[in-house]
Amino acid sequence: MTNQDPQFQNPGQNPADPPFDGGRAPQYGQPAQGGAADPYGPPVGSRFGTQAYGADAPYGAPVAEPAKFRTLLTLTLLSAVLYLLSSIPGLFMDTEGQTRAQLEQAGMSPEEIEQALQFGGTVGVISAVAILLIGLGLYALVYFGLKSVKNWARILGIVLAILSVVGAVLGMLAAGLLLAACGGDPLSAASSSPAAQADASSGGAGDVIRVGSANFAESEILGELYAQALEAEGLQVERKMQIGAREVYIAALQDGSVDVVPEYTGNLLGYFDKEATASSSEEVAAALEGALPQGLTALTPAAAENKDSYNVTAGFSKEHGITSLEDLAGYEGTLRIGGLPELAGRDYGAGLSGLTEIYGVPQEKMAFTPISDAGGPLTVRALTDGDVDVANIFSTTPAIQENGFVTLEDPKGMITAQNVVPLMSTAKVSDRVRTALDAVQKELTTDDLLAMNAATMGEEKKQPRQVAADWLRQKGLV
Structure with missing residues (x-):
């Protein structure tokens, strides 16, 4: 006996209709089976579980969309x-x-x-x-x-x-x-840390020290040296590297968004005192102390410098006996000099005018080739290829050592000293900060800067943070 037997049909069901499914709930939009005339039990709810099918719904009508x-x-x-x-x-x-x-x-x-x-x-x-x-x-x-x-x-x-x-x-x-x-300031997230509280109890500023840098690799390396030395001292540090040019990070120091940046004494003095004439490291440091505006403090300068330097190849130096800027005046023939376009300006102390006024090199014996890459690869290539005899290259450029160039001595101090110095917001200077940064400054040399710059280039291509960590560990500062 099958479901088509009349005794298993729903009363009033047309034999042509699908067989009755025992009261299963249909889906929304599908014909209802069972209803007011269904003798097998009360109406059941839809799969939405939100409302039962209406008892007055006509057989075969679609189920209404639930209200919810x-x-x-x-x-x-x-x-x-x-x-x-x-x-x-x-x-x-x-x-x-x-x-x-x-x-x-x-x-x-x-x-x-x-x-x-x-x-x-x-x-x-x-x-x-x-x-x-x-x-x-x-x-x-x-x-x-x-x-x-x-x-x-x-x-x-x-x-x-x-x-x-x-x-x-x-x-x-x-x-x-x-x-x-944090007192509502996201930049003060570490101000309640144990290290910050310890700093406050020992005469420090009591909150995070924000370390910044200019937008070139050497400045970031120096910034990392300072940041990691401060952290080793137990101070909380926030990094703000690659801020930009001097105008930008000086403004950041003055508005409090940065607390310390690495600087160079001679350029910093010239920035705040356009008429400054100091040249030696000692003179520049003394003049800088009086030139800085209220609210900024320069800590102890390092022996390390990054400044203009005049370089010749080892072969040229040996052939002509030239090891000093003083020797240039006795050179027979025309000196082909390459470097920054600014070297030709009268107001550039380390330029051609200085060679004439201080070292007596006749102007007519100098042929200048301006090269606008700040003593970079083009200047280096001009010197190695023999296109120039003397090249102005910044003193911590790795290419000086890599190519065996001879940096000419400057016995009369024509080139202004550019010692590395931490420039700080005066409000953030404390004994602990000064101790940590002075330890770095005491060990840092120009050769160290050359080596660290080289580590970020060539095959190594180390990150500034790693280069700084290696140096600090080598010097026993961390």
């Missing part, structure tokens, strides 16, 4: 947007300082810390992006599941919505507590 369906779709989309907005900040959150401090407390070396931070940063970004995409994928699954009238989509959507709201609320509470602890 559109609301559920809208809430799912809103929940997905909330999840996205609360997840994006995590991709850009900077926790390097806190992580670094934890690794240092764990006794890791600077090299191990750098490797861990690099690996952790990469893994962190990949993980955050993956979690974000997985979450968005689940929301898409819920949304299209609801559109396809799947009951599991309703349940999963409610769970995801609850989790996203709870997560967003907890995240906002955590951010609020962090800002409250």
Whole structure:
């Protein structure tokens, strides 16, 4: 006996209709089976679980869309947007300082810390992006599941919505507590740390020291030397490297957004005193002390310098017996000199006019070739290729050692001293800060700068932070 037997038919059912399914709930938009005349039990609810089928619904009519369906779709989309907005900040959150401090407390070396931070940063970004995409994928699954009238989509959507709201609320509470602890200033995130409190109790400023640098590699290396020495002293440090030119970082020092930057004494003196005539290291340091505006302090200068230098090839030096700027006046023939275009200017103390006025080199015996690469590869090549006899190259350029150039001595002090010096906001100077930075300044030499600059170039191409860490460890300062 089959379902087509009249005794198993629903009363009033047309034999041509599909067999009665025992009261299973139809999906939204599908014909209702059973109803007021169904003798097998009361009407059952839809798969949405939001309302029962009406007892007065005519047999075969489509099930009405549940009243809460559109609301559920809208809430799912809103929940997905909330999840996205609360997840994006995590991709850009900077926790390097806190992580670094934890690794240092764990006794890791600077090299191990750098490797861990690099690996952790990469893994962190990949993980955050993956979690974000997985979450968005689940929301898409819920949304299209609801559109396809799947009951599991309703349940999963409610769970995801609850989790996203709870997560967003907890995240906002955590951010609020962090800002409250920092006095509302994100830059003061470390001000309540034990190291900062210790600094306050020992006469320091009591909060983070912001270390900056100019926008070239040597300045960043020096900035890292200062930053890591301060950290070794137990002070909290925030890095703001590659700020820009002198005008930019001087303004940052004066407005308090940066606390210390590496500088060069001669150029710094010339920046604040256009009429300065000091030349030697001692003279420049003394003049600088009186030239700095209120609120800025120069700490102890190092022996290390980066300044103009006149260089010749070893062959030229040996052939003509030239080892000093004084020797140039006795050169027979025309001296072909290459370097910055500014060297031809009357107001450039280390230029051609200085060679004439101080060392007696006749103007008519000098042929100048301007090369606009600040003593870089073009200037070096001009000297090695024999296009010029003398080249002006900054004294810490690695090419000087790499090519065996002879840097001509300057016995009369024509070239203004450019000793490396930490320039600080006076309000941030403390005994602990001064002790940490003075230790670096005492050890730093021009040869050290040459070696560290070389380490960032060529085959090594080390990062400034790693170069600084290596030097500090070699000198026993960390």
